[in-house]
Amino acid sequence: MPVVPTQDIVDRAFRERYGVAAINVVNDLSMEAVLAAAEELRAPLIVQTSVKTVKSIGAGVLYAMWRAMADPLTVPVALHLDHCDERDVVTLCLENGWNSVLWDGSSMEYELNKAQCAEVVAEARPYGALVEGEIEGFKRTEEIGTADVELEQSLEACIEFIEATGVDVFAPAIGNAHGVYQKEPKLDNQRVTDIVEATGIPVALHGGTGMTPQQFADLVARGCAKVNISTALKIALMQSGYDFMTDNAGKYDPPSQFAVQREAVKAMAEEHIRMLGSEGKAW
Ligand code: 13P
Numbered sequence: 001m002p003v004v005p006t007q008d009i010v011d012r013a014f015r016e017r018y019g020v021a022a023i024n025v026v027n028d029l030s031m032e033a034v035l036a037a038a039e040e041l042r043a044p045l046i047v048q049t050s051v052k053t054v055k056s057i058g059a060g061v062l063y064a065m066w067r068a069m070a071d072p073l074t075v076p077v078a079l080h081l082d083h084c085d086e087r088d089v090v091t092l093c094l095e096n097g098w099n100s101v102l103w104d105g106s107s108m109e110y111e112l113n114k115a116q117c118a119e120v121v122a123e124a125r126p127y128g129a130l131v132e133g134e135i136e137g138f139k140r141t142e143e144i145g146t147a148d149v150e151l152e153q154s155l156e157a158c159i160e161f162i163e164a165t166g167v168d169v170f171a172p173a174i175g176n177a178h179g180v181y182q183k184e185p186k187l188d189n190q191r192v193t194d195i196v197e198a199t200g201i202p203v204a205l206h207g208g209t210g211m212t213p214q215q216f217a218d219l220v221a222r223g224c225a226k227v228n229i230s231t232a233l234k235i236a237l238m239q240s241g242y243d244f245m246t247d248n249a250g251k252y253d254p255p256s257q258f259a260v261q262r263e264a265v266k267a268m269a270e271e272h273i274r275m276l277g278s279e280g281k282a283w
Pocket of ligand 1: 024083178209232
């Protein structure tokens with residue numbers, strides 16, 4: 001059975017210190033392409049969906065698509081709900097079969113986030129689903145420009161949140177951001193080590209697009225077992241489509257265009273799987 005609990009994928013990566021790519025997909029084409037990359041490289045993979053994607057496709061259709069594509073595979077894969085602060089969407093995804101969720105109450109006051117997150121953990125347990133938590137929202141790269149991101153939450157606040165909620169994975173702000181970095185981000189790698197040493201749980205690294213192989217290697221060695229990649233997929237998907245349209249002006253040939261886009265997304269996924277060291281780690 002290739003669909004496994006997210007916990008199994010993350011625990012093994014954490015123990016053996018490699019990173020599992022957790023890639024946000026946006027439709028059937030991108031889902032199939034990243035799964036094909038994992039199968040070809042014999043790598044475990046986490047497929048992520050945003051709340052927006054769940055709402056635009058519908059949880060039932062999205063999950064049916066997932067099982068139809070994942071069931072024939074021979075590598076371990078799991079389906080994860082990325083950044084969600086809507087309790088009804090968490091419930092919807094858990095009921096439909098998602099293997100994990102990121103409860104993102106970072107825009108809430110700390111105590112409220114903590115209480116809500118603990119409730120999500122309790123809700124997820126009967127499903128065998130993993131819960132990731134966060135207390136400090138990730139900025140967008142457009143917002144920060146070339147500035148370094150200052151951390152707003154203390155190490156103590158991170159540890160207290162993890163212990164009080166019982167989350168399985170924690171996503172700390174370490175100077176990372178979502179989007180295309182305008183310069184190499186200055187990351188607080190020590191924060192990852194401190195969290196791992198204090199709590200013993202794996203860390204999820206956000207804002208993976210544009211990080212260097214050296215940054216990935218160091219962070220994975222410190223305990224970033226789950227590495228989120230979203231913007232790189234959007235760029236591969238959209239840019240290859242745009243290039244195809246430009247190169248074939250006046251011809252409208254969706255299957256040929258989709259084939260090119262599929263290859264671009266698959267190549268992007270393969271590049272990240274290799275950089276994170278999960279190639280050949282399927283069991
Ligand atoms: P990027 O869009 O920067 O790759 O970040 C992905 C992410 O962290 C999704 O939660």
